[in-house]
Amino acid sequence: MKKILLVGGLALLFFIIAIYSYNNLVRKNFPLAFNGKVQNVVYSVKGEPTVSINNKTFILPVNLWNFNHKIEKGDSLIKFKDSMVVKLIKSRSGQAILFK
DSSP: OHHHHHHHHHHHHHHHHHHHHHHHHHHHHTTOOEEEEEEEEEEOTTOOEEEEETTEEEEOOTTTOOOTTOOOTTOEEEEOTTOOOEEEEOTTTOOEEEEO
């Protein structure tokens, strides 16, 4: 019985920490705003892009947006303040892709 309570308590604690971490990540990225051409993009081992737009660097967490290595140099990225939607416009085709 004690083991069940311990495992249940640990699972609940893990769940609470996961929700807190996700909400903290959203709160941190919600006020970000950018609009311009990607000057440089570097992907981490996890596939997380770090982009340079208008001489500013932005880290775009894969937990919020799964870009799946679609961002390339020359593409346009748009994100408005107080929105979690990112619009990617491909430079070669002009195709617009929304990430929510």
